[in-house]
Amino acid sequence: MSAPVQITLSINGEPITATVAPRMMLVDFLREVAALTGTHLGCAHGVCGACTVRLDGASVRSCLMLAVQAEGTEIETIEGLADSGAEADLLDAFHRHNAVQCGYCSSGMLVSAAELLAQGGVPDRATIRDHISGNYCRCTGYQSIVDAVEEVARTRAGKAGAGA
Amino acid sequence: MKSSSFAYRRAATAEEAVALAREAGEDARFLAGGQSLLAALNFRLDEPCMLIDIGRIGALRGIRRVEGALKIGALTRHAEIAASVEIAKHLPLVAQAIHEVAHPAIRNRGTFGGSIALADAAAEMPACALALGARMHLLGPDGPRRVAADEFFLGLYETALEPGELLTHVEIPIPPAGACHGFAELARRRGDYAMAGLAMMLGPRTGAGRDWARIVFFGIADRAVRSPSAEAAIVAGAAPEECAACATDGLDVFGDMNAAESTKRHYAAVLLRRELDRISDEENRV
Structure with missing residues (x-):
């Protein structure tokens, strides 16, 4: 009944084909099949945000998505986000502001923060908090994370303004 | 697990x-x-x-304007509802409530129809559908049928959907000119399900009262429920505190891990009074 299914998708720009059980969640596929362990599994019911990845450009919970549902999609994980250099300023700001302690939430937090920053402008602190409200951090108390995101938004807006 | x-x-x-x-x-x-x-x-x-x-069935996705209503495909994602100009213009209740549905990453995947079909007692979209008098379009082995929101939500995660029947669209009538909406909810954490919530539509003013009212509470009973007592009081032109006093009269309210039954009744009354006061203030200012 639960016959394995062959899927092909793109992860961080590289095509991957594999045969998976229908019940395999995307987060387990990323970690165990694709060996990309930067994406973390926390609560397994969509509340903590540790497993957040990009699917066709939008943030999603990889614990609330079957690997078979990702057929034909483009997934981006923290590994891709870091390697591409596109979010280097955000990663650097997290580092400098001590927005990372144990690191468990960081990959998901960065994907969510990057999604907000991609909307452009300089969001106020309440908007930043609202956007990362689905990403739990039990270490930092969020203050330093909001500091980091706010700084990147300001810097990027300044650069965009200077270039216009 | x-x-x-x-x-x-x-x-x-x-x-x-x-x-x-x-x-x-x-x-x-x-x-x-x-x-x-x-x-x-x-x-x-x-x-x-x-x-x-059913996630890739294109025909079940998107928002269309039909005669006097918006027809929302069941697979339309929460994020698409939030970004829709049509929803913002014609259904401001939904436009406001959608931001209280979980978190951005959930809204990027979760669907309008999924929320309605699941019928969680504390969810926002079933309450809005009930307040707006939505019509559910269902498809089963015997063909399509339509069910009004008032007959759709039957109990805890229980709807008029028969086994094997699929919700395909939700048709929401565009409220008439002069109607207004109210929405409020109490939750301990941002994006969490409501401990108590209110979604309501008030018809055009007639003297001190209203032509009609649809007052829906969620998170306090086994499903989103209308309050006939509050609706009657509002239509009759009673003061906000009087309407609030009878907010949950005759309703089966359940306590849960968040709050006891009496607390939930209190929350419901507070939410209704706040929203009626706000609407009254805004209308007096105009």
Whole structure:
């Protein structure tokens, strides 16, 4: 009944084909099949945000998505986000502001923060908090994370303004 | 935990999905955005024999203007509802409430129809559908049928959907000129389900009262529920505190891990009074 299914998708720009059980969640596929362990599994019911990845450009919970549902999609994980250099300023700001302690939430937090920053402008602190409200951090108390995101938004807006 | 095993089929059309469900029997589930279903599976609260993935049926996605109404495809994602100009213009109640549905990453996957079909007692979209007098378009083995929101939500996660029947669209009448909306909810954490919530539509003013009122509470009973007492008081032109005083009269209110029954009744009254006061203030200012 639960016959394995062959899927092909793109992860961080590289095509991957594999045969998976229908019940395999995307987060387990990323970690165990694709060996990309930067994406973390926390609560397994969509509340903590540790497993957040990009699917066709939008943030999603990889614990609330079957690997078979990702057929034909483009997934981006923290590994891709870091390697591409596109979010280097955000990663650097997290580092400098001590927005990372144990690191468990960081990959998901960065994907969510990057999604907000991609909307452009300089969001106020309440908007930043609202956007990362689905990403739990039990270490930092969020203050330093909001500091980091706010700084990147300001810097990027300044650069965009200077270039216009 | 990990989900138990199940078979997986992807349907290309709504008709194919219904046919697959008929073949598979009562233990099959339709998989839309999966933001509630897959969480339930991960915790083995449900162990279906088959998931029928309807997520790629294009005909069930999008918002269309039809005669006097907006017709929302069941697979329209929460994020698409939030970004829709049509929704913002014609259904400001939904436009406001959608931002209280979970978190951005959930709204990117979760679907409008999925939320309605699941009928969580504390969810925002079923309450809005009830307040707006939505009509549910269902497709079953015997063909399509329509069910009014008032007859759709029957109990705890229980709706008028028969086994194997699929919610395809939700048609929401555009409120008449002079109507206004109210929405408020109390939750301990941002994006969490409501401990108590209110979604309401008030008809045009007639003297001190209103032409009609649809007052819906969520998170306090086994489903989103209308309050006939509050509606009658509002139509009759009673003061906000009088309407609030009878907010949950005659309703079966349940306590849960968040709050006792009496607390929930109190929350409901407070939410209604606040929103009626706000509307009254705004209308007096004009």
